[in-house]
Amino acid sequence: MCFEESIPFVARRGGGHSEWSTIGKEGVIIDLGRCKGVEVDGANRTAVLKGSILSKKVDVALADTGLFIALGNGNIVGAIPYFLNGGASITTSITGFGTDQILAARLITASGELIEVNQTHNADLLWALRGSGRFFGLVIELTAI
């Protein structure tokens, strides 16, 4: 509806710290606060991050299965926006940036289409998500590591 009516909209909450989340009273801010989760696949060494899941929750869930991901020090930072927007941590010199660990995503485009993004589907978008992901749609799930 926003797209059809040319109403500006932006995703917010991950953690909701970014001043760039604010678009003014004429627009719509999509609050992901009640949509969140993390699913760890120990066998495949991957994690699916959902909605507004915070960094600490992801760290703890991974540590429980002996895994690690290149999250930063901010426990209350949204894990998805951290990965989408770069993600520098104390381990960057050995792990790369957090964004380098994105393997796949489920994303809602501005026109309302739900699409899969991975190395075989919309592969160009996978590269785009790595570092500038907030510009291409609403990421509802991110698979990483």
Ligand SMILES: Cc1cc2nc3c(=O)[nH]c(=O)nc-3n(C[C@H](O)[C@H](O)[C@H](O)COP(=O)(O)OP(=O)(O)OC[C@H]3O[C@@H](n4cnc5c(N)ncnc54)[C@H](O)[C@@H]3O)c2cc1C
């Ligand atoms: C206390 C603190 C510690 C930090 N530590 C680090 C650090 O160690 N390393 C580092 O690299 N950065 C760090 N940051 C910066 C942080 O990673 C980024 O500012 C991050 O983008 C903001 O996270 P947030 O959860 O507040 O995002 P939000 O403010 O919720 O969103 C940030 C941007 O991403 C967009 N966005 C949010 N969710 C989605 C989504 N699901 N799909 C598409 N777009 C979305 C928003 O529209 C907005 O433009 C820190 C920030 C804070 C406040």
